[in-house]
Amino acid sequence: MIIIGELINTSREGLEEAVKNRDVEFIQDLAKQQEEAGADYIDVNCGTLLKEEVEAMEWLVKTVQEVVDVPLCIDSPNPKALKRGLEVHEGKALVNSISAEEDRFTETLEILKEHDARVVALTMDDEGMPKSAEDRIRVGKKLIEDLTAAGIAEADIFVDPIINPIGTDQQVGQYILDAIAEIANEYSDVHITCGLSNISHGLPQRHLLNRTFVTLAMGRGLDSAIIDPLDPKIMALVTAAETLLGHDQYCANYIQASKSGKLDV
Amino acid sequence: MSKMEEIVEEVITGNVDGVAELAQELVDEGTNPSEIIKNGLVAGMDIVGARFKKNEMFVPEVLIAAKAMHAGMDIVKPLLTEGESSSAATVIMATVEGDLHDIGKNLVAMMLEGAGFEVIDLGVDISADEFVEAVKEHQPDIIGLSALLTTTMPAMEETIKSLEEAGVRDQVKVMVGGAPVSQEFADEIDADGYAADGSTATEIAREFVN
Helix, strand or coil: CEEEEEEEECCCCCHHHHHHCCCHHHHHHHHHHHHHCCCCEEEEECHHHHHHHHHHHHHHHHHHHCCCCCCEEEECCCHHHHHHHHHHCCCCCEEEEEEECHHHHHHHHHHHHHCCCEEEEEEEECCECCCCHHHHHHHHHHHHHHHHHCCCCHHHEEEECCCCCCCCCCCHHHHHHHHHHHHHHHCCCCEECCEHHHHHCCCCCHHHHHHHHHHHHHHHCCCEEEECCCCHHHHHHHHHHHHHCCCCHHHHHHHHHHHCCCCCC | CCHHHHHHHHHHHCCHHHHHHHHHHHHHCCCCHHHHHHHHHHHHHHHHHHHHHCCCCCHHHHHHHHHHHHHHHHHHHHHCCCCCCCCCCEEEEEEECCCCCCHHHHHHHHHHHHCCCEEEEEEEEECHHHHHHHHHHHCCCEEEEECCCCCCCHHHHHHHHHHHHCCCHHHCEEEEECCCCCHHHHHHCCCCEECCCHHHHHHHHHHHHC
């Protein structure tokens, strides 16, 4: 399971101020904590700074990379911020995100080609947000075909099937799970990720829905998630699910996690 | 419990058939249709909105309550006499140009409808010119602009400027919302209000028209 740590995002409380003030210690501490908790990528998103986003992205990438060994997930809908982030990033970053919206696809692909990077591909196009499983599958496949045709390796693509709230459409969980299964079956090297917490928007006890959904989705082929790695319960569930799905030889990770106290949640 | 109190309760619990039946019974008894709307259907949704804001009710409960309210409206609305309006005011809603994310916009539209506003939902990816056209055509009291992406937030400012250039800015109140939008941003682009969620949008809309 590839964990993308979501905590460095200026839309979260207190983060915009920390980035604006260029609070090195605060940001580095948050990055280190996520790496220690098991994040494979540290997401950096400073979109709310708008006109100052590009500069802030450069600072964030440099500041975080000073203290962590894992690569970063450079997160912005703004191609200029993605470009600047990639220019200063050392190693192979993950870009979040491209979509099948024509302009965004073309612009983001150009940047991807200039840098050796992986990419999150959102299953939406100029028709809008996906509604059914079929929408997600159709757009997901198109993105995979178009990206690989442009020279991006399947293993560098992370399809995001777009999580809508179960509170507004009670079938959407099933749609997402079906889409994950179909894409995972057809493209074995492609990764599937998602921003998980949207599933529980507008409902009580959100953590329970988030945690349950991640295990359901892993059972269908989800192999990455954009989550809070400092939530020990979700991390323990992911560890257990990996073991149960046969991704943990001799149950070594599970036993190790248990011995280090990570499953006492 | 009077029938009017009952209809309020049934709106809150989201009993679609129950609200329709009670609305019909009230009509048959000769109750003034606008009174059924104001003291029954909208009054019920007011309580729903307040409970939603306090996290005592949740999105699916609000959706089913709104559905029940509409079932009552369908019966009562055709009976309003000319000049009587069923709605508090008219609101045009849409996501701005380039932005296709409509979950938040749909929720806010639903809450506003629930509060008795007439909502004209233009959908997604609406350009500044289209907004101007829609304002001229529908003469709304309020327009609500939604954006999820930081890259489409500037389209909110463009929309407001276009309304000014077209000479219709003063006819409407503009409220903005969406995950990356803030009060600070709303002030910067001269919007009249910022709403973080559907119930705040409803409160602001009420302030605008009162």
